[in-house]
Amino acid sequence: MKTDRPTIEKLFRDFEGKHVLILGDVMIDAYLRGKVERISPEAPVPVVQLNKRENLLGGAANVALNIRALGAVPVLCSVIGEDQRGKEFMQLLKDDGISGEGILQSDSRITTTKFRIIGNKVQMLRVDEEMDTDLNDREAERLLDKIRELMQRLPVSVVIFQDYDKGVLTRSLIEDVIQLANSKGVPVVVDPKKKHFDAYRGVDLFKPNLKELREGLKIDIDSGDIESIRSAVSHLQ
Structure with a gap:
């Protein structure tokens, strides 16, 4: 090509108006920014004097932002908590012009939030507020029903699995959505993680990075040796 x-330019124009269903783990990327001028008397750690807080869409929701920036229509599907962070997440979607109709809330989960503490323009600490257990059967069935309804009602052009190993993508959900997409002739694209690396049979595009390829295949790959990489990809195929 x-x-x-x-x-x-034609490739970018072709994105216009396409509906892209994005399924996976969503989160809030929270940034706490400030300046450091002293060390704490309580422990030998810097004290960050906070002057700015910022919340951004993260995980699969960041992919939705990128899809929208390309001119397509993101259809984001995930499960978050019925908590304050969940309210903040839904407001972020609204602020960024992304529909929340594919987002389900659960009283048994929390909304993943990654806090990055930045002092003097240097990241000093990250605190993760999350749970990584799989959706229970009821939550997974509710999400699958929502995906079926959206794919029946909307002209979905492609399905993207965006996996961060936080539990939204269970093996059975992955297999059911792939079967659904295949039955409708909708291509499936995957950005995988280790846990369900081998569950994505029958997809059209599978995009692990080098670390995920090593972990998924349980083999060592020399990143400086192109033949080693080719051999690993052939093994994966």
Whole structure:
């Protein structure tokens, strides 16, 4: 395929109006920014004097932002908690112009939030507020029903699995959604993680990074040896 300017511009135009269903773990990326001028008398740690808080969409929700930036229509599907962070997440979706109709809330889960503490423009600490257990059967069935309803009602052009190993993508849910997409002729794209690496049979595009390829295949790969990488990819295929 040629990569001249008209071809590239056409690729971007082709995104316009396409409905992209994104299924996976969503989260809030929270940033606490400030300055450091002293060390705490309580322990040998810097004291960050806070001057700015910022919440951004993270995980699969960040993928939805990127899809929207390309001109397509993101259809985001996930499960979050019935908690304060969940309210903040839904408000972030609204602020960024992304529909929350595919987001379910559960009283047995919390909304994943990653706090990054930044002092003098340097990240000093990250605190993760999350749970990584799989959805229970009832939650998974509710999410699958929602996905079926959205794919019946909307002209979904592609399904993206965005996996962060936080429990939204269970093995049975993955297999059921792949079967549903295949029955409708909708291509499936996967950004995997280790836990369900081998559950994505029958998809169209599978995009592990090098670390995920090593962990998923349980083999060592020399990143400086292209033949080693080719051999690992052939083994995966």
